[in-house]
Amino acid sequence: MAQDLAEGTNRRFHHTESTSASPEEIWARWSNPTTWGDWDKGLQKANLDGTFQVGAKGTITPVKGPKAAFEIESLEPGVSYTFATAMPGAKLRVHRELLAEPATTFRHTVWFDGPMAWLFSRIYGAQFRAVLPATMRQLATLAEGKA
Numbered sequence: 001m002a003q004d005l006a007e008g009t010n011r012r013f014h015h016t017e018s019t020s021a022s023p024e025e026i027w028a029r030w031s032n033p034t035t036w037g038d039w040d041k042g043l044q045k046a047n048l049d050g051t052f053q054v055g056a057k058g059t060i061t062p063v064k065g066p067k068a069a070f071e072i073e074s075l076e077p078g079v080s081y082t083f084a085t086a087m088p089g090a091k092l093r094v095h096r097e098l099l100a101e102p103a104t105t106f107r108h109t110v111w112f113d114g115p116m117a118w119l120f121s122r123i124y125g126a127q128f129r130a131v132l133p134a135t136m137r138q139l140a141t142l143a144e145g146k147a
Helices: 023-030 033-039 117-143
Strands: 002-007 010-019 043-049 057-062 068-076 080-087 090-100 104-113
Touching: 010 117, 023 033, 023 090, 023 104, 023 117, 033 043, 033 057, 033 117, 090 117, 104 117
Parallel strands: none
Antiparallel strands: 002 010, 010 104, 043 057, 057 068, 068 080, 080 090, 090 104
């Protein structure tokens, strides 16, 4: 289920999905940036310099636009993490979290922070809303071993 959440002057976009795959299968793909391009419809590829931990840095190459650096800002292993990408006057933040069992439910949230958040939300918001459901479904399909 997709939903937009208005929080102050920032916009958050998220999608929640359920799967028959185990939480460990989802986490294994989430915590390995080299797999992100396999299921994230907005990315060609991603890589991480070092271990998946707070402070680790990497790069993402979107389908459209230039390669960008990202940094893991928070991490609760096996449960959730947030990474951020700096933009002029803003940061793009992505939070991924496992929500429930016995059915594996997971959520992907995207938002912009900073003085120019309103502009980036306006430019990219519709794109995130459009791609999140297919991205999450592809992740579930891969984790279920159906692709």
